[in-house]
Amino acid sequence: MNSNRRSFVGGMSAATLLSTARVAYGQKQYDEGASDSTIKLGHTNPYSGPASSYGVIGKGLQAYWKMVNDQGGINGRKIDFITLDDGYSPPKTVECVRQLVEQDKVFCIFNLLGTPTNTAVHKYLNQKKVPQLYVATGASKWGDPQHFPWTMGYQPDYNTEAQIYAKHILANVKDARIAVLMQNDDAGKDYVDGFKKGLGKDVDRIVKLASYEVTDPTVDSQVIQLKSSGADVFFVNGIPKFAAQAMRKAADLGWKPRIYLVNVSAQVASTMEPAGFDNVQGVITAAWLKDPTDKQWDNDAEMKAWHAWMAKYMPGGNLGEVNYVYAYSVAFLMTETLKRCGDMLTRANLMKQAADFRKFRVPGLLPGITVSTSPTDFYPVQAVQLQRFKGKTWELFGDVMSAEST
Template sequence: MSHAPNRSQHRRTVAAVAAASALLVAMSACSTPAAGGDPAEAAPGVTDDTVTIGTHQPLTGPAAAGYSSISAATTAYFAYLNENGGVNGRSIEYLVKDDGYNPANTQTVVRELVQDDEVFAILNGLGTPTHTSVLDYLNQNEVPDLFVASGSTSWNQPEKYPWTFGFNADYVTEAEALAQYADDEFAGKSICVLGQDDDFGDEFIEGLENVLGEGSLASVQRYSVSNQDVVAQIGAMQAAGCEVNMLATVNGFTALAIGTAAKLGYQAKWMSSSSGGDYVTLAGFLGEAAPVLLEGFVTTNYLPYAPGNEWDDLFRQINDEYNDGAPFDGNTVFGMSVGYLFAEALAKAGENPTRQGIVDAITSGDLVGNGLVPLSFGADSHAAYKGVSITTVADGVQDFIGVTYVSDGSGGVEPFDGDAVPLENDGLPTS
């Protein structure tokens, strides 16, 4: 055994260990959690003249075609807002990251937004499976997780997730409203459901059964977003003699389901969650046959997307001016409504917004929004809309039919005849 190499080995080991220890001590400040947090210090993402927020959206992948226009619309609304002075003198910077509707990507891009870009809040993260994967992370890090673009009831857990707030009317309420409508209009028909194989589908089916009774669905089919083929499911529904088909599907799969049924020569009444029920988007998928295939198509909405509505008019103007005149559809209204609600919450959070401050502003219950039914945010509710209005398609035009339901809080819905929120101050929130 020669000693020379061992000694040099030894020396190197000592040096390395010493270096490592030195690093441990010297650099412990670098990655140490922020101590306490000085209240006078500005919140992350907030400077004297900007507020930076971020989102995760499916700009590519299976859900892109149905939803990629939402963040563009939100960005356009913020451009309009910033041009008109922003909120309390701060302009809003909206960072949009693509997650391809893949939960694994969502985790990465959201961490990037929070840790690297140091956003003030995450706004309108889209998707049930995707956002579920960052729910714990955002709440552990106490990042405001505002107005999630999904109707899952997971977002409405104030005790467990105090930083998370939903935006969509939840799927249970939506399904209850559709089931009630189907029960009233198509009594005695055989009702079936095609649902996404995650919480979206589960909760929608739960809502249907709340109203129609357990086991009353003639056929329950599930699909997976990663498999672009629903022939088996639609075939099974046809074989089961389904006459009214409920869809808990994203836009692309609503179109796929209806298109597949048409190919199979199968005619039925189609009713869809608002998440996959935007006529213009569906028409983009279905092409020239859309007016025929979608005639009588029933879905819900809780936002003022109707020709002639004052909000609708304003959003169309903003879309022309700040969004290069992109096709105007339900997603545009959705995206801009989200932007408006965030601006309202930020304005209510005061001159010097903090993360806790904006959460307090939302739970105060003072937010108004721009919905057809009142917002239900409060100390013990993190859900935005607990009601929906029914829409149908007639001659290629999707419009409300004047039937609005709100949740009765006990597994059913009741008719609502209150007024929609009127437009104020050109859609520029004031504190």
């Protein structure tokens, strides 16, 4: 027998067929925006406009990806992070995102900030099958994989958060008369819907609701209306600029209700200090991140690592700004998600990995809070703990509460 004889299958030798199968099995797969050397991530942020205090998030993300690249990237690939200023204007967001997808050809849109801005590109990105991943907004609509399989949230949803405030009011304020300030957009409406749900049969405890537009110069007139209602509880629902204005104006008017403040405006640096520390004592909000002004975290290993990162990559950054902790945490989760993709950098695999976390610990989250997702659960963080403002910082109290707690 000729030992050199080869077996052929369909015109291809068995050896070649086996070799081809091995190559296919270990083959790298890429969608647009990913390659052997680079992963392109697109992002928009309000570096200008009424929500510009959130610009620190974009700056923090840029610093985080610089650290990742300095350390060799993710699975040997550098991150090309393209961030654009949309001014918190939905039409501008549409323009920016189209540029990122159609011209810059990013692999995915990561942590785009704002409820109205994300809403403006929600359908477009899902039609294009471009991941809209870990969005920087807590609107409940971001957890709808059945209808929008390419969009996933990150932080606790506004609806659940507001329910927690409402139930705390009912349990702690006898015969409460509640005034509500609402930002007139999807985020504000989501908060109010959850708040009413939490009040249940006591929804008539709301004696006055006043809304504002993000283009308004102030909310002074709205606060005057709310005070005149005779309310003894004030639910402040808005972005930092207007939340600070509202609490300062209430104090100027001599109105001293119990104040509940939405988490997205609970920053010491951009809300509480501008409102005046004397005016915000006792304000209650929900937390899910470690606040860097809280001294209990001074010797915490995660916060020590965060401080080291700030010192190296954000020198001069405000160490009292919790949104830098936010940027650090969400970028850490994105890094892990991309790592798990390995060499299969397809958009479908990215969403598959994002939907497969089980009680995953992300630095910066409060103790007892982890990330869990599944193909039917697109809400990564689903727990909060209440905190009260005292002095120049927040003090946590009570237990960690999840959606089930409400």
